[in-house]
Amino acid sequence: MISARGLRKSFGDFEAVRGIDVSVRPGVAFGFLGPNGAGKSSTMRMICCVSPPSGGELRVFGMDPAKDGPKIKARLGVCPQEDTLDVELNVYDNLYVYGRYFGLPRAEVKGRIDELLDFVQLTDKAKAKVDDLSGGMKRRLTIARSLINRPEILVLDEPTTGLDPQARHVIWDRLFRLKQAGVTLLLTTHYMDEAEQLCDELVVMDQGRIVAHGTPLGLIQQHSTREVAELRFGVGEHEALAAKVEDLAERIEVLPDRLLLYSDDGEAVIDAVHSRDLSPVATLVRRSSLEDVFLHLTGRTLVD
Numbered sequence: 001m002i003s004a005r006g007l008r009k010s011f012g013d014f015e016a017v018r019g020i021d022v023s024v025r026p027g028v029a030f031g032f033l034g035p036n037g038a039g040k041s042s043t044m045r046m047i048c049c050v051s052p053p054s055g056g057e058l059r060v061f062g063m064d065p066a067k068d069g070p071k072i073k074a075r076l077g078v079c080p081q082e083d084t085l086d087v088e089l090n091v092y093d094n095l096y097v098y099g100r101y102f103g104l105p106r107a108e109v110k111g112r113i114d115e116l117l118d119f120v121q122l123t124d125k126a127k128a129k130v131d132d133l134s135g136g137m138k139r140r141l142t143i144a145r146s147l148i149n150r151p152e153i154l155v156l157d158e159p160t161t162g163l164d165p166q167a168r169h170v171i172w173d174r175l176f177r178l179k180q181a182g183v184t185l186l187l188t189t190h191y192m193d194e195a196e197q198l199c200d201e202l203v204v205m206d207q208g209r210i211v212a213h214g215t216p217l218g219l220i221q222q223h224s225t226r227e228v229a230e231l232r233f234g235v236g237e238h239e240a241l242a243a244k245v246e247d248l249a250e251r252i253e254v255l256p257d258r259l260l261l262y263s264d265d266g267e268a269v270i271d272a273v274h275s276r277d278l279s280p281v282a283t284l285v286r287r288s289s290l291e292d293v294f295l296h297l298t299g300r301t302l303v304d
C-alpha cells in the first residue's frame with residue numbers, strides 16, 4: 001500500500017525526516033511511535049500528498065504522490081491532529097459538505113452519512129452544533145468525515161491526543177472495527193498503550209530516523225526484559241543509589257524520580273534491594289512496555 005525508500009523532508013537547513021524506509025502491507029494497522037518532533041507528522045503529510053518529499057522515493061498504492069496526488073487522495077482518508085471541523089455547520093452538514101466535495105451524488109451521500117453516524121455512535125447528535133460536542137465526539141465526527149469516500153487507507157495523526165481514557169477506548173474500539181473490515185490504518189502516536197492496543201506493526205521514530213521496527217510484542221522481547229522493577233527513593237538520591245543496585249538487574253535506567261531495574265524476575269530484584277537495607281519510598285513490578293523499548297533505544301522517555 002505504501003513504500004518509502006530513503007524518504008527525506010527538510011525545512012531549510014533542518015532535516016525533519018532523515019532517510020526512512022517503510023513498507024505497509026494491506027489490512028495492517030501500522031504505527032509511527034515517537035515523541036513530539038520525531039518527524040511523524042511530516043512523514044504522514046508526505047504520504048497524504050500535501051507536502052512534497054525533499055528526497056528519496058515514495059509510492060502510495062504504487063503511485064508517485066508528485067504525479068498522481070489526486071488519484072491517491074481519492075483512495076485515502078485523513079484524520080488530522082488538529083480539529084478542522086466546520087463550527088458553523090452542524091454534525092450532519094459537516095459530513096454532507098465533505099461528501100459532496102468528494103463528488104458523491106446527493107442520494108448516495110445521505111445514505112453514507114446515516115451509516116457513518118451510526119458507526120461513530122453520533123446518530124442522535126446529527127443536528128447538534130460542533131461546538132456542543134465533547135472532545136471525543138468531535139474526534140469521532142472527524143473519523144466519520146475521513147471515511148466518507150470509503151478509503152482503503154485511513155491515516156490518523158495522534159487520534160486520541162487530549163482525550164480522556166473512556167473516550168480513547170471508544171475510538172480504539174471503532175478503529176479496531178475498521179481494521180476488521182479490512183481498512184489499512186496508518187497512525188502516529190506518542191502513547192505507547194495506543195501503539196500496543198492498535199498496531200500490528202510499528203516503527204519507533206526519533207529525531208527524524210527510524211530506530212526500531214517490528215510488532216509491539218516483538219519489539220519488547222527484542223529490546224527489553226520480561227519485567228521491570230521500579231524503585232523510588234528520596235528526591236535527588238537516585239543517581240547515587242543506582243551504583244548500589246545496578247548489579248541486581250540486567251540493565252538499569254536512572255530517571256530523575258525513579259530507578260528502573262530490568263530483569264525477568266522483578267520481585268526477586270525488590271527482595272534483593274530490601275536485603276541490602278536500602279529503603280525505597282515505593283516499589284512496583286510491572287511488565288516491560290514500549291516505553292521501556294524507547295528509553296533503551298534513545299536514552300529518553302516518550303513523555304513530553
Ligand SMILES: Nc1ncnc2c1ncn2[C@@H]1O[C@H](COP(=O)(O)OP(=O)(O)OP(=O)(O)O)[C@@H](O)[C@H]1O
Nearest residue numbers: 011014016034035036037038039040041042043158
Ligand atoms: N513547516 C515546517 N517548518 C519548519 N519546521 C517544521 C515544519 N513542520 C515541522 N517542522 C519541524 O520538524 C520536526 C518534526 O516535526 P513533526 O511535526 O513531523 O514531528 P512529530 O513527530 O509529528 O511531532 P508532533 O507529535 O509534535 O506533531 C519538528 O522539529 C518541527 O518543528
